[in-house]
Amino acid sequence: MSGDRTEAAAGAAPLATARLAFVGAGVMAESMIAGLLKQGLIAPDRIVASHPRADRRRRLEDRFGILTDESNREAAAGADLVLLTVKPQVLAQVMKQLHGRLEPRQVAVSVVAGASIDSLSRGLGHDAIVRVMPNTPAQIGQGMSVWTSTPDIDDAQRGQIRSVLGALGEELWVEEEKYVDMATALSATGPTYVFLMMEALIDAGVHMGFPRRIAEQIVLQTVAGSVAFARDSGKHMAELRNMVTSPGGTSAEAIYQMEKGGLRTVFSRAVYAAYQRTQTLGREQAAKERE
Numbered sequence: 627m628s629g630d631r632t633e634a635a636a637g638a639a640p641l642a643t644a645r646l647a648f649v650g651a652g653v654m655a656e657s658m659i660a661g662l663l664k665q666g667l668i669a670p671d672r673i674v675a676s677h678p679r680a681d682r683r684r685r686l687e688d689r690f691g692i693l694t695d696e697s698n699r700e701a702a703a704g705a706d707l708v709l710l711t712v713k714p715q716v717l718a719q720v721m722k723q724l725h726g727r728l729e730p731r732q733v734a735v736s737v738v739a740g741a742s743i744d745s746l747s748r749g750l751g752h753d754a755i756v757r758v759m760p761n762t763p764a765q766i767g768q769g770m771s772v773w774t775s776t777p778d779i780d781d782a783q784r785g786q787i788r789s790v791l792g793a794l795g796e797e798l799w800v801e802e803e804k805y806v807d808m809a810t811a812l813s814a815t816g817p818t819y820v821f822l823m824m825e826a827l828i829d830a831g832v833h834m835g836f837p838r839r840i841a842e843q844i845v846l847q848t849v850a851g852s853v854a855f856a857r858d859s860g861k862h863m864a865e866l867r868n869m870v871t872s873p874g875g876t877s878a879e880a881i882y883q884m885e886k887g888g889l890r891t892v893f894s895r896a897v898y899a900a901y902q903r904t905q906t907l908g909r910e911q912a913a914k915e916r917e
Protein backbone atom coordinates (compact mmCIF):
# COMPACT_ATOMS: atom_id res chain seq x y z
CA MET A 627 0.00 0.00 0.00
CA SER A 628 2.87 2.42 0.62
CA GLY A 629 3.80 1.80 -3.03
CA ASP A 630 0.32 3.03 -3.90
CA ARG A 631 1.01 6.28 -2.07
CA THR A 632 4.31 6.98 -3.78
CA GLU A 633 2.72 6.32 -7.14
CA ALA A 634 -0.19 8.60 -6.29
CA ALA A 635 2.10 11.40 -5.14
CA ALA A 636 4.00 11.30 -8.38
CA GLY A 637 0.86 11.60 -10.49
CA ALA A 638 -1.51 14.50 -10.95
CA ALA A 639 -4.37 12.62 -9.26
CA PRO A 640 -3.31 12.00 -5.68
CA LEU A 641 -6.53 10.16 -4.83
CA ALA A 642 -6.69 7.91 -7.88
CA THR A 643 -5.36 4.88 -6.01
CA ALA A 644 -6.45 5.87 -2.51
CA ARG A 645 -9.22 4.39 -0.39
CA LEU A 646 -11.32 6.74 1.74
CA ALA A 647 -13.52 5.84 4.68
CA PHE A 648 -16.09 8.28 6.06
CA VAL A 649 -17.01 7.37 9.61
CA GLY A 650 -20.44 8.88 10.28
CA ALA A 651 -21.77 9.94 6.90
CA GLY A 652 -23.95 12.99 7.55
CA VAL A 653 -24.03 16.48 6.01
CA MET A 654 -20.27 17.14 5.99
CA ALA A 655 -19.35 13.68 4.65
CA GLU A 656 -22.01 13.94 1.95
CA SER A 657 -20.65 17.35 0.86
CA MET A 658 -17.13 15.91 0.64
CA ILE A 659 -18.24 12.80 -1.27
CA ALA A 660 -20.35 14.90 -3.69
CA GLY A 661 -17.42 17.28 -4.34
CA LEU A 662 -14.89 14.47 -4.81
CA LEU A 663 -17.08 12.58 -7.28
CA LYS A 664 -18.23 15.69 -9.13
CA GLN A 665 -14.61 16.65 -9.71
CA GLY A 666 -13.74 13.09 -10.75
CA LEU A 667 -10.99 12.89 -8.13
CA ILE A 668 -11.74 9.33 -7.11
CA ALA A 669 -13.88 6.40 -8.26
CA PRO A 670 -17.01 5.76 -6.15
CA ASP A 671 -15.97 2.20 -5.35
CA ARG A 672 -12.87 3.52 -3.55
CA ILE A 673 -15.08 5.28 -0.99
CA VAL A 674 -16.79 3.57 1.94
CA ALA A 675 -19.10 5.33 4.37
CA SER A 676 -20.30 3.94 7.67
CA HIS A 677 -23.65 4.75 9.20
CA PRO A 678 -25.75 3.08 11.87
CA ARG A 679 -29.03 3.55 9.92
CA ALA A 680 -29.83 1.26 6.94
CA ASP A 681 -32.00 3.90 5.21
CA ARG A 682 -29.14 6.37 5.28
CA ARG A 683 -26.68 3.78 3.92
CA ARG A 684 -29.08 2.96 1.09
CA ARG A 685 -29.48 6.64 0.22
CA LEU A 686 -25.69 7.08 0.01
CA GLU A 687 -25.32 3.97 -2.15
CA ASP A 688 -28.14 5.10 -4.49
CA ARG A 689 -26.96 8.69 -4.78
CA PHE A 690 -23.23 8.09 -5.18
CA GLY A 691 -22.65 4.40 -5.96
CA ILE A 692 -20.21 4.22 -3.04
CA LEU A 693 -19.80 1.31 -0.61
CA THR A 694 -21.33 1.49 2.85
CA ASP A 695 -20.97 -0.42 6.10
CA GLU A 696 -22.87 -0.48 9.36
CA SER A 697 -19.62 -0.99 11.25
CA ASN A 698 -17.26 1.96 11.70
CA ARG A 699 -14.44 -0.49 12.34
CA GLU A 700 -15.03 -2.44 9.12
CA ALA A 701 -15.32 0.76 7.10
CA ALA A 702 -12.04 2.11 8.45
CA ALA A 703 -10.11 -1.11 7.84
CA GLY A 704 -7.89 -0.78 4.78
CA ALA A 705 -8.60 2.90 4.06
CA ASP A 706 -5.70 5.28 3.45
CA LEU A 707 -7.64 8.21 4.95
CA VAL A 708 -10.16 7.59 7.71
CA LEU A 709 -12.35 10.66 7.90
CA LEU A 710 -14.07 11.19 11.23
CA THR A 711 -17.23 13.07 10.29
CA VAL A 712 -19.39 12.41 13.36
CA LYS A 713 -20.82 14.98 15.77
CA PRO A 714 -18.65 15.85 18.80
CA GLN A 715 -21.10 14.04 21.16
CA VAL A 716 -20.44 10.63 19.57
CA LEU A 717 -16.73 11.06 18.94
CA ALA A 718 -15.63 9.38 22.20
CA GLN A 719 -17.75 6.29 21.41
CA VAL A 720 -16.42 6.11 17.83
CA MET A 721 -12.81 6.52 18.98
CA LYS A 722 -13.30 3.63 21.42
CA GLN A 723 -14.43 1.44 18.51
CA LEU A 724 -11.37 2.39 16.46
CA HIS A 725 -8.82 2.46 19.29
CA GLY A 726 -5.66 0.61 18.33
CA ARG A 727 -7.27 -0.60 15.08
CA LEU A 728 -5.61 1.82 12.66
CA GLU A 729 -2.36 0.79 11.02
CA PRO A 730 0.55 3.28 11.17
CA ARG A 731 0.19 4.04 7.42
CA GLN A 732 -3.46 5.11 7.83
CA VAL A 733 -4.27 8.76 8.50
CA ALA A 734 -7.19 9.79 10.72
CA VAL A 735 -8.69 13.04 9.45
CA SER A 736 -11.07 14.70 11.91
CA VAL A 737 -13.47 17.52 11.05
CA VAL A 738 -15.01 17.35 14.52
CA ALA A 739 -15.22 20.81 16.07
CA GLY A 740 -13.18 21.19 19.24
CA ALA A 741 -11.42 17.79 19.13
CA SER A 742 -7.70 18.46 19.60
CA ILE A 743 -4.92 16.45 17.99
CA ASP A 744 -3.85 15.32 21.43
CA SER A 745 -7.29 13.96 22.38
CA LEU A 746 -7.74 12.37 18.92
CA SER A 747 -4.35 10.71 19.17
CA ARG A 748 -5.06 9.40 22.67
CA GLY A 749 -8.62 8.39 21.83
CA LEU A 750 -7.59 6.45 18.73
CA GLY A 751 -4.24 5.18 20.01
CA HIS A 752 -2.81 6.46 16.74
CA ASP A 753 -0.09 8.93 15.69
CA ALA A 754 -0.97 10.07 12.16
CA ILE A 755 -3.68 12.66 12.74
CA VAL A 756 -5.08 15.54 10.71
CA ARG A 757 -7.39 18.09 12.29
CA VAL A 758 -9.54 20.16 9.95
CA MET A 759 -11.88 23.06 10.61
CA PRO A 760 -14.25 23.48 7.66
CA ASN A 761 -17.26 25.83 7.49
CA THR A 762 -20.83 25.57 6.23
CA PRO A 763 -20.28 26.97 2.67
CA ALA A 764 -18.32 23.70 2.22
CA GLN A 765 -21.75 22.20 1.57
CA ILE A 766 -21.76 23.95 -1.84
CA GLY A 767 -18.01 23.62 -2.48
CA GLN A 768 -17.32 27.20 -1.34
CA GLY A 769 -15.89 26.42 2.06
CA MET A 770 -12.76 27.51 3.88
CA SER A 771 -10.99 24.57 5.54
CA VAL A 772 -8.03 25.28 7.81
CA TRP A 773 -6.04 22.21 8.81
CA THR A 774 -2.98 20.98 10.59
CA SER A 775 -1.34 17.59 11.00
CA THR A 776 1.07 15.59 13.11
CA PRO A 777 4.61 15.28 11.71
CA ASP A 778 3.91 11.64 10.72
CA ILE A 779 2.10 12.71 7.55
CA ASP A 780 4.26 12.39 4.45
CA ASP A 781 4.06 14.44 1.22
CA ALA A 782 1.95 11.86 -0.61
CA GLN A 783 -0.60 11.80 2.22
CA ARG A 784 -0.56 15.59 2.39
CA GLY A 785 -1.43 15.69 -1.32
CA GLN A 786 -4.33 13.30 -0.74
CA ILE A 787 -5.67 15.41 2.11
CA ARG A 788 -5.35 18.59 0.03
CA SER A 789 -7.43 16.93 -2.72
CA VAL A 790 -10.13 15.81 -0.29
CA LEU A 791 -10.39 19.24 1.32
CA GLY A 792 -10.17 20.97 -2.05
CA ALA A 793 -13.50 19.28 -2.87
CA LEU A 794 -15.03 21.49 -0.15
CA GLY A 795 -13.58 24.79 -1.42
CA GLU A 796 -10.32 26.44 -0.33
CA GLU A 797 -7.95 24.66 2.03
CA LEU A 798 -5.11 26.08 4.07
CA TRP A 799 -2.50 24.11 6.00
CA VAL A 800 -1.24 25.74 9.20
CA GLU A 801 1.82 24.71 11.15
CA GLU A 802 0.42 25.10 14.65
CA GLU A 803 -2.84 23.83 16.09
CA LYS A 804 -3.61 27.16 17.75
CA TYR A 805 -4.37 28.53 14.27
CA VAL A 806 -7.09 25.89 13.84
CA ASP A 807 -8.70 27.20 17.05
CA MET A 808 -8.39 30.74 15.68
CA ALA A 809 -9.96 29.60 12.40
CA THR A 810 -12.84 28.12 14.39
CA ALA A 811 -13.59 31.67 15.55
CA LEU A 812 -12.88 33.39 12.22
CA SER A 813 -13.87 31.08 9.36
CA ALA A 814 -16.01 28.32 10.94
CA THR A 815 -18.04 30.84 12.95
CA GLY A 816 -17.54 33.36 10.14
CA PRO A 817 -20.75 32.72 8.18
CA THR A 818 -22.67 33.71 11.33
CA TYR A 819 -21.11 37.19 11.33
CA VAL A 820 -21.79 37.62 7.62
CA PHE A 821 -25.39 36.35 7.82
CA LEU A 822 -26.14 38.62 10.79
CA MET A 823 -24.64 41.59 8.97
CA MET A 824 -26.69 40.81 5.84
CA GLU A 825 -29.85 40.34 7.89
CA ALA A 826 -29.28 43.73 9.56
CA LEU A 827 -28.76 45.40 6.16
CA ILE A 828 -31.91 43.79 4.74
CA ASP A 829 -33.87 45.00 7.78
CA ALA A 830 -32.43 48.47 7.26
CA GLY A 831 -33.61 48.36 3.64
CA VAL A 832 -37.11 47.33 4.76
CA HIS A 833 -37.03 50.13 7.36
CA MET A 834 -36.42 52.64 4.57
CA GLY A 835 -39.34 51.22 2.57
CA PHE A 836 -38.03 48.48 0.25
CA PRO A 837 -40.11 45.30 0.01
CA ARG A 838 -38.13 42.53 1.82
CA ARG A 839 -37.62 40.45 -1.35
CA ILE A 840 -36.08 43.43 -3.13
CA ALA A 841 -33.93 44.36 -0.11
CA GLU A 842 -32.65 40.75 -0.03
CA GLN A 843 -31.76 40.79 -3.73
CA ILE A 844 -29.92 44.10 -3.36
CA VAL A 845 -27.96 43.02 -0.26
CA LEU A 846 -27.01 39.55 -1.57
CA GLN A 847 -25.64 40.96 -4.83
CA THR A 848 -23.92 43.87 -3.04
CA VAL A 849 -22.11 41.43 -0.73
CA ALA A 850 -21.28 38.94 -3.51
CA GLY A 851 -20.07 41.77 -5.80
CA SER A 852 -17.98 43.38 -3.05
CA VAL A 853 -16.27 40.05 -2.26
CA ALA A 854 -15.52 39.43 -5.94
CA PHE A 855 -14.25 43.00 -6.37
CA ALA A 856 -12.01 42.79 -3.26
CA ARG A 857 -10.52 39.49 -4.48
CA ASP A 858 -10.06 40.74 -8.02
CA SER A 859 -8.47 44.08 -7.13
CA GLY A 860 -6.18 42.70 -4.40
CA LYS A 861 -6.36 46.10 -2.70
CA HIS A 862 -6.44 46.69 1.06
CA MET A 863 -10.02 46.92 2.40
CA ALA A 864 -9.44 50.50 3.60
CA GLU A 865 -8.35 51.50 0.09
CA LEU A 866 -11.50 49.97 -1.43
CA ARG A 867 -13.60 51.77 1.19
CA ASN A 868 -11.85 55.07 0.49
CA MET A 869 -12.66 54.67 -3.22
CA VAL A 870 -16.38 55.01 -2.42
CA THR A 871 -16.05 57.59 0.36
CA SER A 872 -16.32 61.07 -1.11
CA PRO A 873 -15.96 64.13 1.13
CA GLY A 874 -19.20 64.92 2.92
CA GLY A 875 -20.90 62.03 1.08
CA THR A 876 -23.18 59.14 2.06
CA SER A 877 -20.39 56.63 2.82
CA ALA A 878 -18.59 59.15 5.08
CA GLU A 879 -21.83 59.71 7.00
CA ALA A 880 -22.50 55.95 7.30
CA ILE A 881 -18.91 55.21 8.42
CA TYR A 882 -19.14 57.94 11.07
CA GLN A 883 -22.27 56.26 12.51
CA MET A 884 -20.74 52.75 12.41
CA GLU A 885 -17.56 53.88 14.19
CA LYS A 886 -19.61 55.85 16.72
CA GLY A 887 -21.63 52.69 17.39
CA GLY A 888 -18.41 50.72 17.97
CA LEU A 889 -19.03 48.27 15.11
CA ARG A 890 -15.32 47.49 14.62
CA THR A 891 -14.87 46.82 18.36
CA VAL A 892 -18.00 44.67 18.44
CA PHE A 893 -16.60 42.47 15.63
CA SER A 894 -13.24 42.21 17.35
CA ARG A 895 -14.83 41.30 20.70
CA ALA A 896 -17.21 38.79 19.06
CA VAL A 897 -14.39 36.96 17.26
CA TYR A 898 -12.19 36.93 20.35
CA ALA A 899 -15.09 35.65 22.50
CA ALA A 900 -15.67 32.86 19.95
CA TYR A 901 -11.95 31.99 20.14
CA GLN A 902 -12.03 31.78 23.92
CA ARG A 903 -15.21 29.69 23.75
CA THR A 904 -13.47 27.28 21.33
CA GLN A 905 -10.67 26.79 23.84
CA THR A 906 -13.11 26.22 26.71
CA LEU A 907 -15.16 23.71 24.70
CA GLY A 908 -11.96 21.90 23.68
CA ARG A 909 -10.92 21.58 27.34
CA GLU A 910 -14.40 20.37 28.35
CA GLN A 911 -14.44 17.78 25.55
CA ALA A 912 -10.97 16.50 26.46
CA ALA A 913 -12.07 16.14 30.12
CA LYS A 914 -15.18 14.19 29.03
CA GLU A 915 -13.10 11.84 26.87
CA ARG A 916 -10.79 11.13 29.83
CA GLU A 917 -13.77 10.10 32.03
Ligand SMILES: NC(=O)c1ccc[n+]([C@@H]2O[C@H](COP(=O)([O-])OP(=O)(O)OC[C@H]3O[C@@H](n4cnc5c(N)ncnc54)[C@H](OP(=O)(O)O)[C@@H]3O)[C@@H](O)[C@H]2O)c1
Nearest residue numbers: 650651652653654711712713714716737738739760761762
Ligand atom coordinates in the same frame (compact mmCIF):
# COMPACT_ATOMS: atom_id res chain seq x y z
N1 LIG B 1 -21.88 20.86 8.81
C1 LIG B 1 -20.91 21.75 8.73
O1 LIG B 1 -20.95 22.68 7.91
C2 LIG B 1 -19.70 21.66 9.64
C3 LIG B 1 -18.79 22.72 9.70
C4 LIG B 1 -17.65 22.60 10.51
C5 LIG B 1 -17.43 21.42 11.22
N2 LIG B 1 -18.35 20.42 11.14
C6 LIG B 1 -18.10 19.21 11.93
O2 LIG B 1 -18.38 18.07 11.14
C7 LIG B 1 -18.86 17.04 11.97
C8 LIG B 1 -20.07 16.44 11.31
O3 LIG B 1 -21.06 17.43 11.17
P1 LIG B 1 -22.35 17.21 10.27
O4 LIG B 1 -23.00 18.51 10.14
O5 LIG B 1 -21.97 16.43 9.07
O6 LIG B 1 -23.20 16.28 11.27
P2 LIG B 1 -24.30 15.19 10.91
O7 LIG B 1 -25.01 15.57 9.66
O8 LIG B 1 -25.10 14.93 12.14
O9 LIG B 1 -23.41 13.89 10.57
C9 LIG B 1 -22.99 12.96 11.50
C10 LIG B 1 -23.60 11.61 11.11
O10 LIG B 1 -23.09 10.63 11.99
C11 LIG B 1 -24.14 9.71 12.25
N3 LIG B 1 -23.87 8.96 13.49
C12 LIG B 1 -24.44 9.09 14.74
N4 LIG B 1 -23.89 8.22 15.57
C13 LIG B 1 -22.96 7.50 14.88
C14 LIG B 1 -22.07 6.46 15.19
N5 LIG B 1 -21.98 5.95 16.43
N6 LIG B 1 -21.26 5.99 14.22
C15 LIG B 1 -21.31 6.48 12.96
N7 LIG B 1 -22.14 7.47 12.60
C16 LIG B 1 -22.94 7.98 13.54
C17 LIG B 1 -25.35 10.60 12.37
O11 LIG B 1 -26.53 9.83 12.25
P3 LIG B 1 -27.95 10.37 12.79
O12 LIG B 1 -28.33 11.48 11.86
O13 LIG B 1 -28.81 9.18 12.72
O14 LIG B 1 -27.68 10.86 14.19
C18 LIG B 1 -25.13 11.58 11.24
O15 LIG B 1 -25.68 11.13 10.02
C19 LIG B 1 -19.17 17.63 13.34
O16 LIG B 1 -18.27 17.13 14.29
C20 LIG B 1 -19.00 19.11 13.14
O17 LIG B 1 -18.35 19.69 14.26
C21 LIG B 1 -19.47 20.49 10.38
